[in-house]
Amino acid sequence: MTWQRDPGMPVPSWQGGDLHPGFRERESGRAGALLIGPKFSGAIQWAGRAWPGSDSPGGSAQLQAPWPSKQFLPVVVPVPGPVPLGLPAAPTATPTMGLELYLDLMSQPCRAVYIFAKKNGIPFELRTVELLKGQHYSDAFAQVNPLRKVPALKDGDFTLAESVAILLYLSRKYKTPDHWYPQDLQACARVDEYLSWQHTALRNCCIQVMWQKMMFPVFLGEPVPPETLAATLAELDRCLQLLEDKFLRNQAFLTGSHISVADLVAITELMHPVSAGCQVFESRPKLAAWRQRVEAAVGKDLFQEAHAVVLKAKDLPPADHAMKEKLRPLMQILLK
Amino acid sequence: MGLELYLDLLSQPCRAVYIFARKNGIPFELRTVELLKGQHLSDAFAQVNPMKKVPALKDGDFTLTESVAILLYLMRKYKVPDYWYPQDLQACARVDEYLAWQHTTLRRNCLRALWHKVMLPVFLGEPVSPQMLAATLAELDETLQLLEDKFLQNKAFLIGSHISLADLVAITELMHPVGAGCQVFEGRPKLAAWRQRVEAAVGEDLFQEAHKVILKVKDSPPADPTIKQKLMPGLLAMIR
Numbered sequence: 386m387t388w389q390r391d392p393g394m395p396v397p398s399w400q401g402g403d404l405h406p407g408f409r410e411r412e413s414g415r416a417g418a419l420l421i422g423p424k425f426s427g428a429i430q431w432a433g434r435a436w437p438g439s440d441s442p443g444g445s446a447q448l449q450a451p452w453p454s455k456q457f458l459p460v461v462v463p464v465p466g467p468v469p470l471g472l473p474a475a476p477t478a479t480p481t482m483g484l485e486l487y488l489d490l491m492s493q494p495c496r497a498v499y500i501f502a503k504k505n506g507i508p509f510e511l512r513t514v515e516l517l518k519g520q521h522y523s524d525a526f527a528q529v530n531p532l533r534k535v536p537a538l539k540d541g542d543f544t545l546a547e548s549v550a551i552l553l554y555l556s557r558k559y560k561t562p563d564h565w566y567p568q569d570l571q572a573c574a575r576v577d578e579y580l581s582w583q584h585t586a587l588r589n590c591c592i593q594v595m596w597q598k599m600m601f602p603v604f605l606g607e608p609v610p611p612e613t614l615a616a617t618l619a620e621l622d623r624c625l626q627l628l629e630d631k632f633l634r635n636q637a638f639l640t641g642s643h644i645s646v647a648d649l650v651a652i653t654e655l656m657h658p659v660s661a662g663c664q665v666f667e668s669r670p671k672l673a674a675w676r677q678r679v680e681a682a683v684g685k686d687l688f689q690e691a692h693a694v695v696l697k698a699k700d701l702p703p704a705d706h707a708m709k710e711k712l713r714p715l716m717q718i719l720l721k
Numbered sequence: 722m723g724l725e726l727y728l729d730l731l732s733q734p735c736r737a738v739y740i741f742a743r744k745n746g747i748p749f750e751l752r753t754v755e756l757l758k759g760q761h762l763s764d765a766f767a768q769v770n771p772m773k774k775v776p777a778l779k780d781g782d783f784t785l786t787e788s789v790a791i792l793l794y795l796m797r798k799y800k801v802p803d804y805w806y807p808q809d810l811q812a813c814a815r816v817d818e819y820l821a822w823q824h825t826t827l828r829r830n831c832l833r834a835l836w837h838k839v840m841l842p843v844f845l846g847e848p849v850s851p852q853m854l855a856a857t858l859a860e861l862d863e864t865l866q867l868l869e870d871k872f873l874q875n876k877a878f879l880i881g882s883h884i885s886l887a888d889l890v891a892i893t894e895l896m897h898p899v900g901a902g903c904q905v906f907e908g909r910p911k912l913a914a915w916r917q918r919v920e921a922a923v924g925e926d927l928f929q930e931a932h933k934v935i936l937k938v939k940d941s942p943p944a945d946p947t948i949k950q951k952l953m954p955g956l957l958a959m960i961r
Contacts, residue, residue, distance in 0.1 A: 531870070531871050532822070532867070532871060543811055543814075545814050545815075545818055546818055546822070547817065547818045547821035547822055548821070549817060549820075549821040550814050550815075550817035550818040550820075550821050551814075553813075553814070553817050554810065554813075554814040554817070557810055557813070558810055570794065570797055570798055571783055571794075573793075573794075573797070574783075574785050574790050574793065574794040575790075577787070577789060577790035577793050577794070578785060578786055578787045578790040580789075580790075580821075581787035581788075581789040581790050581820075581824070582786070582787055584821070584824035584825055585824055585825060585829075589825075627772075630771075631771060631772065
């Protein structure tokens with residue numbers, strides 16, 4: 386099922402527009418979280434109705450944006466958004482309590498979950514949690530995931546963290562095509578093997594490269610010693626070699642002749658250093674060919690859409706002081 | 722040639738695989754790969770696992786690495802009782818969640834606790850600064866708190882009322898700092914009670930057997946210089 390954007394519909398902020406898709410208000414007392422971006426601490430959209438001119442969140446809101454809003458854009462015009470991607474615009478006042486995915490497409494595991502859900506036509510409400518604005522540190526989000534990380538899933542009362550767990554949950558619940566996580570014992574084991582290995586190998590590498598090559602200097606204005614960056618890039622190179630030699634080998638996809646969740650997890654990781662300007666595929670024809678196949682299997686439009694945010698990360702305006710302080714603990718980890 | 726498991730019971734993930742296979746009566750040949758003798762770096766072992774890590778599995782022509790993948794493979798192939806990895810969608814997701822989370826958290830902290838507290842100074846003769854050790858132990862402490870608060874909560878086992886793969890993977894991790902002399906369970910009655918339950922569910926004898934090596938590791942004689950030189954690069958990468 387392909388979701389086509391209505392040309393009259395507002396463009397989500399992460400695609401360059403002003404609206405955060407998926408910001409919904411929950412009535413107080415209900416389980417759920419109110420996630421507000423700084424632009425919207427004043428105006429909240431509820432299933433198509435705007436609260437014109439309000440300067441503070443509606444009375445039953447459970448959360449204030451935890452930082453002063455930078456730019457207040459009251460949304461007075463009743464717009465059909467925020468429209469959950471994959472579902473038609475909710476026509477009634479009551480928000481649906483179906484599957485919710487808390488994602489920031491800046492994050493690699495979030496992209497994997499997003500692509501998987503969209504590709505398989507899984508209906509969900511997108512709840513954007515902007516990491517660079519520290520939204521994952523909010524009390525409201527902690528209700529959804531006390532580990533304060535994205536992606537997170539909420540399915541009725543059931544919450545789930547960890548992208549691998551989320552991908553497997555979705556594949557089982559929505560009975561996605563077998564190739565994503567095969568029934569075959571050995572094929573499945575290969576996917577498990579990749580999903581396990583990548584946590585402390587490729588994943589780690591790709592985050593380090595992204596932050597040290599780009600986010601620190603550009604977004605945070607913090608220089609990174611050249612030796613540190615060089616070591617990190619060498620480690621990435623090593624990981625890429627392992628990816629080719631141990632996993633991909635001469636297969637079409639990482640675990641065989643069909644795309645699986647392993648490929649999805651891997652490709653979204655590799656787009657991190659790509660967006661930081663690293664030549665990941667240029668000198669690696671095998672990997673480049675694999676990338677083409679994965680993009681084709683996922684669908685080019687969906688792939689582009691999922692990566693729009695991260696590919697524009699280098700154009701982010703520098704963080705303000707408050708944001709830098711908020712992100713400081715993360716910085717310490719990433720510079721280790 | 723039947724199922725072969727390449728293990729060193731010094732290693733936490735190896736212990737989880739060992740206990741799981743033994744507990745479920747899975748027939749296998751144990752191939753011991755002694756890490757402290759650098760046997761994982763041998764050419765012969767590289768034929769089994771080019772990543773030079775344990776545990777590794779060989780089932781006929783099929784080789785497999787990564788303990789989580791091995792546990793799931795054994796679970797499916799040998800059709801073990803459901804509670805290890807439940808059919809129930811949500812219960813299963815909870816096990817997956819733990820198994821994913823632990824790689825970069827408990828696993829890492831337990832490894833560092835053992836190496837910073839005991840193995841680097843005692844076995845390798847490399848002193849570790851008190852600040853580094855304190856930081857490592859503080860991180861471990863934080864992770865133990867998360868384990869209690871987010872995963873165990875008030876349940877008998879990590880995901881519910883039965884033992885699962887999550888408990889096995891967790892308990893074998895925690896025995897690492899225990900082997901290093903850390904007070905993991907003292908002062909944490911909830912965790913201590915959970916440990917008792919896990920040991921009882923696994924069987925005390927099997928549990929003791931699997932942990933004999935780690936519980937004696939602080940008595941290891943210092944490594945000779947050749948071994949030390951061989952092991953250092955891989956070790957430093959591992960405990961980064």
